[in-house]
Amino acid sequence: MRRTSSLPLFGTQIEADPGTAAVDAAGYAARVATQDWMRIGAELDERGNAVLPGLLAPQECAALAEAYDDDVRYRSRVTMARHGFGRGEYRYYRYPLPAPVQALRSALYPPLSQVAARWNRALGDAASYPPTLRDYLRRCHEAGQRCPTPLLLRYGEGDYNCLHQDVYGEHLFPLQVAILLSEPGRDFDGGEFVLTEQRPRMQSRVEVVPLRQGDAVAFAVRQRPQSGACGHYRVALKHGVSRVRAGRRHTLGLIFHDAL
Ligand SMILES: O=C(O)CCC(=O)C(=O)O
Numbered sequence: 001m002r003r004t005s006s007l008p009l010f011g012t013q014i015e016a017d018p019g020t021a022a023v024d025a026a027g028y029a030a031r032v033a034t035q036d037w038m039r040i041g042a043e044l045d046e047r048g049n050a051v052l053p054g055l056l057a058p059q060e061c062a063a064l065a066e067a068y069d070d071d072v073r074y075r076s077r078v079t080m081a082r083h084g085f086g087r088g089e090y091r092y093y094r095y096p097l098p099a100p101v102q103a104l105r106s107a108l109y110p111p112l113s114q115v116a117a118r119w120n121r122a123l124g125d126a127a128s129y130p131p132t133l134r135d136y137l138r139r140c141h142e143a144g145q146r147c148p149t150p151l152l153l154r155y156g157e158g159d160y161n162c163l164h165q166d167v168y169g170e171h172l173f174p175l176q177v178a179i180l181l182s183e184p185g186r187d188f189d190g191g192e193f194v195l196t197e198q199r200p201r202m203q204s205r206v207e208v209v210p211l212r213q214g215d216a217v218a219f220a221v222r223q224r225p226q227s228g229a230c231g232h233y234r235v236a237l238k239h240g241v242s243r244v245r246a247g248r249r250h251t252l253g254l255i256f257h258d259a260l
Protein backbone atom coordinates (compact mmCIF):
# COMPACT_ATOMS: atom_id res chain seq x y z
CA MET A 1 0.00 0.00 0.00
CA ARG A 2 1.47 3.28 -0.97
CA ARG A 3 -0.84 6.08 -1.85
CA THR A 4 -3.71 6.33 0.55
CA SER A 5 -5.26 9.66 1.30
CA SER A 6 -7.25 10.83 4.30
CA LEU A 7 -8.20 14.10 2.63
CA PRO A 8 -11.85 15.11 2.54
CA LEU A 9 -13.91 14.20 -0.46
CA PHE A 10 -14.87 17.07 -2.74
CA GLY A 11 -18.02 15.56 -4.24
CA THR A 12 -18.48 12.28 -6.01
CA GLN A 13 -19.61 13.53 -9.41
CA ILE A 14 -17.92 11.18 -11.84
CA GLU A 15 -18.90 12.83 -15.11
CA ALA A 16 -16.52 15.02 -17.11
CA ASP A 17 -16.11 18.65 -16.20
CA PRO A 18 -18.54 20.52 -18.50
CA GLY A 19 -16.08 23.43 -18.49
CA THR A 20 -13.67 21.42 -20.61
CA ALA A 21 -16.33 19.60 -22.60
CA ALA A 22 -14.97 21.02 -25.85
CA VAL A 23 -13.05 17.76 -25.88
CA ASP A 24 -14.85 15.08 -27.80
CA ALA A 25 -15.26 11.99 -25.60
CA ALA A 26 -16.18 9.93 -28.67
CA GLY A 27 -12.86 10.91 -30.25
CA TYR A 28 -10.90 9.50 -27.31
CA ALA A 29 -13.05 6.36 -27.34
CA ALA A 30 -12.31 5.89 -31.05
CA ARG A 31 -8.57 6.23 -30.44
CA VAL A 32 -8.73 3.61 -27.73
CA ALA A 33 -10.86 1.33 -29.93
CA THR A 34 -8.37 1.47 -32.82
CA GLN A 35 -5.50 0.23 -30.64
CA ASP A 36 -4.43 -3.34 -31.39
CA TRP A 37 -6.15 -5.01 -28.45
CA MET A 38 -5.16 -8.52 -29.58
CA ARG A 39 -1.47 -7.61 -29.27
CA ILE A 40 -2.01 -5.58 -26.09
CA GLY A 41 -3.89 -8.48 -24.45
CA ALA A 42 -1.22 -10.97 -25.48
CA GLU A 43 1.63 -8.79 -24.19
CA LEU A 44 -0.16 -8.15 -20.90
CA ASP A 45 -0.63 -11.90 -20.47
CA GLU A 46 2.98 -12.60 -21.35
CA ARG A 47 4.80 -9.88 -19.40
CA GLY A 48 2.32 -7.72 -17.48
CA ASN A 49 2.75 -4.60 -19.60
CA ALA A 50 1.97 -3.33 -23.08
CA VAL A 51 2.51 -0.03 -24.91
CA LEU A 52 -0.44 1.80 -26.49
CA PRO A 53 1.30 4.09 -28.97
CA GLY A 54 0.16 7.64 -29.72
CA LEU A 55 -2.83 7.83 -27.42
CA LEU A 56 -2.46 11.61 -27.03
CA ALA A 57 -1.27 14.24 -29.52
CA PRO A 58 1.68 16.47 -28.48
CA GLN A 59 -0.54 19.51 -27.93
CA GLU A 60 -2.93 17.47 -25.76
CA CYS A 61 0.03 16.28 -23.68
CA ALA A 62 1.27 19.85 -23.31
CA ALA A 63 -2.16 21.12 -22.25
CA LEU A 64 -2.43 18.54 -19.46
CA ALA A 65 1.16 19.11 -18.27
CA GLU A 66 0.85 22.91 -18.35
CA ALA A 67 -2.18 22.72 -16.06
CA TYR A 68 -0.07 21.21 -13.27
CA ASP A 69 -0.24 24.46 -11.28
CA ASP A 70 -3.95 25.07 -11.90
CA ASP A 71 -4.96 24.42 -8.28
CA VAL A 72 -8.71 24.09 -8.82
CA ARG A 73 -8.21 20.83 -10.74
CA TYR A 74 -6.68 18.87 -7.87
CA ARG A 75 -7.69 17.50 -4.50
CA SER A 76 -4.18 17.05 -3.12
CA ARG A 77 -0.48 17.41 -3.78
CA VAL A 78 2.11 14.84 -2.71
CA THR A 79 5.80 15.66 -2.33
CA MET A 80 7.37 12.27 -2.85
CA ALA A 81 10.51 12.87 -0.76
CA ARG A 82 8.38 13.61 2.32
CA HIS A 83 6.94 10.08 2.25
CA GLY A 84 10.03 8.19 1.07
CA PHE A 85 8.33 7.61 -2.30
CA GLY A 86 11.21 9.10 -4.29
CA ARG A 87 11.77 12.69 -5.41
CA GLY A 88 9.34 14.84 -7.38
CA GLU A 89 5.66 15.62 -7.01
CA TYR A 90 2.24 14.46 -8.00
CA ARG A 91 -1.28 15.82 -7.72
CA TYR A 92 -4.53 13.88 -7.63
CA TYR A 93 -7.30 15.35 -9.75
CA ARG A 94 -10.60 16.11 -8.11
CA TYR A 95 -13.99 15.23 -9.53
CA PRO A 96 -15.21 16.25 -12.03
CA LEU A 97 -12.09 15.17 -13.90
CA PRO A 98 -10.83 17.17 -16.88
CA ALA A 99 -12.67 15.91 -19.96
CA PRO A 100 -9.70 14.10 -21.59
CA VAL A 101 -8.87 12.31 -18.34
CA GLN A 102 -12.47 11.25 -17.83
CA ALA A 103 -12.85 10.17 -21.47
CA LEU A 104 -9.66 8.10 -21.51
CA ARG A 105 -10.36 6.47 -18.16
CA SER A 106 -13.87 5.47 -19.32
CA ALA A 107 -12.72 4.25 -22.73
CA LEU A 108 -9.79 2.21 -21.43
CA TYR A 109 -11.79 0.45 -18.73
CA PRO A 110 -13.86 -1.99 -20.90
CA PRO A 111 -11.00 -3.61 -22.88
CA LEU A 112 -8.80 -3.76 -19.76
CA SER A 113 -11.63 -5.28 -17.73
CA GLN A 114 -11.63 -8.22 -20.13
CA VAL A 115 -7.94 -8.84 -19.42
CA ALA A 116 -8.62 -8.38 -15.70
CA ALA A 117 -11.46 -10.93 -15.79
CA ARG A 118 -9.23 -13.42 -17.62
CA TRP A 119 -6.48 -12.97 -15.05
CA ASN A 120 -8.91 -13.51 -12.18
CA ARG A 121 -10.22 -16.70 -13.77
CA ALA A 122 -6.64 -17.98 -14.19
CA LEU A 123 -5.85 -17.21 -10.54
CA GLY A 124 -9.13 -18.58 -9.16
CA ASP A 125 -10.07 -15.11 -7.90
CA ALA A 126 -13.84 -14.59 -7.76
CA ALA A 127 -13.73 -10.81 -8.42
CA SER A 128 -15.60 -9.74 -11.56
CA TYR A 129 -16.05 -6.39 -13.24
CA PRO A 130 -19.18 -4.62 -14.48
CA PRO A 131 -19.14 -3.56 -18.14
CA THR A 132 -18.67 0.18 -17.56
CA LEU A 133 -16.36 2.31 -15.43
CA ARG A 134 -19.37 4.14 -14.06
CA ASP A 135 -20.74 0.90 -12.59
CA TYR A 136 -17.34 -0.13 -11.29
CA LEU A 137 -16.87 3.24 -9.57
CA ARG A 138 -20.32 2.96 -8.02
CA ARG A 139 -19.08 -0.24 -6.40
CA CYS A 140 -15.92 1.52 -5.13
CA HIS A 141 -17.91 4.48 -3.82
CA GLU A 142 -20.40 2.25 -1.99
CA ALA A 143 -17.43 0.67 -0.21
CA GLY A 144 -16.17 4.12 0.84
CA GLN A 145 -13.51 4.39 -1.88
CA ARG A 146 -14.71 7.75 -3.18
CA CYS A 147 -11.56 9.80 -3.80
CA PRO A 148 -10.51 10.07 -7.44
CA THR A 149 -7.15 8.44 -8.17
CA PRO A 150 -6.14 9.81 -11.61
CA LEU A 151 -2.99 11.84 -11.08
CA LEU A 152 -0.52 14.14 -12.76
CA LEU A 153 3.16 13.63 -11.93
CA ARG A 154 5.98 16.12 -12.38
CA TYR A 155 9.68 15.30 -12.18
CA GLY A 156 12.67 17.63 -12.50
CA GLU A 157 16.38 16.92 -12.68
CA GLY A 158 17.39 14.34 -10.05
CA ASP A 159 13.81 13.20 -9.41
CA TYR A 160 12.66 9.58 -9.51
CA ASN A 161 9.74 7.40 -8.41
CA CYS A 162 10.54 4.42 -6.18
CA LEU A 163 9.12 1.00 -7.06
CA HIS A 164 5.57 0.80 -5.72
CA GLN A 165 2.03 -0.50 -6.20
CA ASP A 166 -0.99 1.81 -6.41
CA VAL A 167 -3.30 -0.03 -4.02
CA TYR A 168 -5.88 2.12 -2.23
CA GLY A 169 -8.41 -0.17 -0.62
CA GLU A 170 -10.26 -3.46 -0.83
CA HIS A 171 -11.51 -2.79 -4.39
CA LEU A 172 -8.58 -3.06 -6.73
CA PHE A 173 -8.82 -3.01 -10.50
CA PRO A 174 -5.84 -5.16 -11.59
CA LEU A 175 -4.55 -2.95 -14.43
CA GLN A 176 -3.62 0.71 -14.74
CA VAL A 177 -2.29 3.05 -17.41
CA ALA A 178 0.39 5.76 -17.44
CA ILE A 179 0.70 8.23 -20.34
CA LEU A 180 4.00 10.00 -20.92
CA LEU A 181 3.27 13.70 -21.53
CA SER A 182 6.86 14.82 -22.25
CA GLU A 183 9.22 13.92 -25.08
CA PRO A 184 12.37 11.96 -24.14
CA GLY A 185 15.56 13.51 -25.51
CA ARG A 186 13.88 16.88 -25.98
CA ASP A 187 12.09 17.65 -22.70
CA PHE A 188 14.08 15.31 -20.45
CA ASP A 189 16.77 12.62 -20.30
CA GLY A 190 16.73 9.48 -18.14
CA GLY A 191 13.41 9.03 -16.35
CA GLU A 192 12.61 5.61 -17.80
CA PHE A 193 9.41 3.84 -16.81
CA VAL A 194 10.43 0.57 -15.17
CA LEU A 195 8.63 -2.53 -13.93
CA THR A 196 9.87 -5.37 -11.78
CA GLU A 197 8.43 -8.84 -11.60
CA GLN A 198 8.89 -11.09 -8.60
CA ARG A 199 8.27 -14.76 -9.31
CA PRO A 200 7.98 -17.28 -6.49
CA ARG A 201 11.43 -18.44 -5.32
CA MET A 202 13.19 -16.48 -8.07
CA GLN A 203 15.11 -13.22 -8.18
CA SER A 204 13.36 -10.10 -9.51
CA ARG A 205 13.33 -9.31 -13.17
CA VAL A 206 13.26 -5.73 -14.46
CA GLU A 207 11.74 -4.32 -17.61
CA VAL A 208 12.33 -0.82 -19.02
CA VAL A 209 9.41 0.37 -21.13
CA PRO A 210 10.38 2.64 -24.02
CA LEU A 211 7.81 5.45 -24.36
CA ARG A 212 7.54 8.54 -26.53
CA GLN A 213 5.41 11.58 -25.79
CA GLY A 214 1.73 10.59 -25.97
CA ASP A 215 2.38 6.86 -25.63
CA ALA A 216 0.66 4.96 -22.85
CA VAL A 217 1.75 1.87 -20.98
CA ALA A 218 -0.85 -0.49 -19.52
CA PHE A 219 0.46 -2.65 -16.70
CA ALA A 220 -0.49 -4.84 -13.77
CA VAL A 221 -1.16 -2.96 -10.52
CA ARG A 222 -0.12 -5.72 -8.14
CA GLN A 223 0.07 -9.16 -9.73
CA ARG A 224 -0.64 -11.19 -12.83
CA PRO A 225 -0.98 -14.88 -13.66
CA GLN A 226 1.91 -16.70 -15.31
CA SER A 227 1.24 -20.06 -16.90
CA GLY A 228 3.49 -22.81 -15.58
CA ALA A 229 3.75 -26.58 -15.70
CA CYS A 230 1.00 -26.99 -13.08
CA GLY A 231 -1.41 -24.23 -14.14
CA HIS A 232 -1.04 -20.55 -13.35
CA TYR A 233 0.96 -19.00 -10.55
CA ARG A 234 1.12 -15.40 -9.27
CA VAL A 235 3.81 -12.96 -10.31
CA ALA A 236 4.04 -9.76 -8.22
CA LEU A 237 4.75 -6.50 -10.04
CA LYS A 238 5.95 -3.06 -9.01
CA HIS A 239 6.52 0.01 -11.14
CA GLY A 240 8.56 3.19 -10.85
CA VAL A 241 10.65 5.73 -12.73
CA SER A 242 14.44 5.88 -12.92
CA ARG A 243 16.25 9.13 -12.17
CA VAL A 244 15.53 12.05 -14.47
CA ARG A 245 19.00 13.15 -15.56
CA ALA A 246 17.99 16.48 -17.11
CA GLY A 247 14.89 18.50 -17.93
CA ARG A 248 11.32 18.03 -16.85
CA ARG A 249 9.05 15.00 -17.22
CA HIS A 250 5.26 14.85 -16.79
CA THR A 251 3.02 11.77 -16.69
CA LEU A 252 -0.73 11.25 -16.50
CA GLY A 253 -1.59 8.25 -14.33
CA LEU A 254 -4.94 6.49 -14.79
CA ILE A 255 -5.93 4.19 -11.97
CA PHE A 256 -9.41 2.71 -12.20
CA HIS A 257 -10.30 2.00 -8.56
CA ASP A 258 -10.93 5.05 -6.39
CA ALA A 259 -9.34 5.56 -2.97
CA LEU A 260 -10.57 5.54 0.61
O1 LIG B 1 5.71 8.79 -13.97
C1 LIG B 1 5.51 7.62 -14.31
O2 LIG B 1 5.75 7.20 -15.43
C2 LIG B 1 4.95 6.66 -13.29
C3 LIG B 1 3.62 7.11 -12.82
C4 LIG B 1 3.00 6.23 -11.79
O3 LIG B 1 3.59 5.75 -10.87
C5 LIG B 1 1.56 5.95 -11.95
O4 LIG B 1 0.94 6.45 -12.91
O5 LIG B 1 1.02 5.23 -11.11
Ligand SMILES: [Fe+2]
Nearest residue numbers: 164165166239
Ligand atom coordinates in the same frame (compact mmCIF):
# COMPACT_ATOMS: atom_id res chain seq x y z
FE1 LIG C 1 2.24 4.47 -9.70
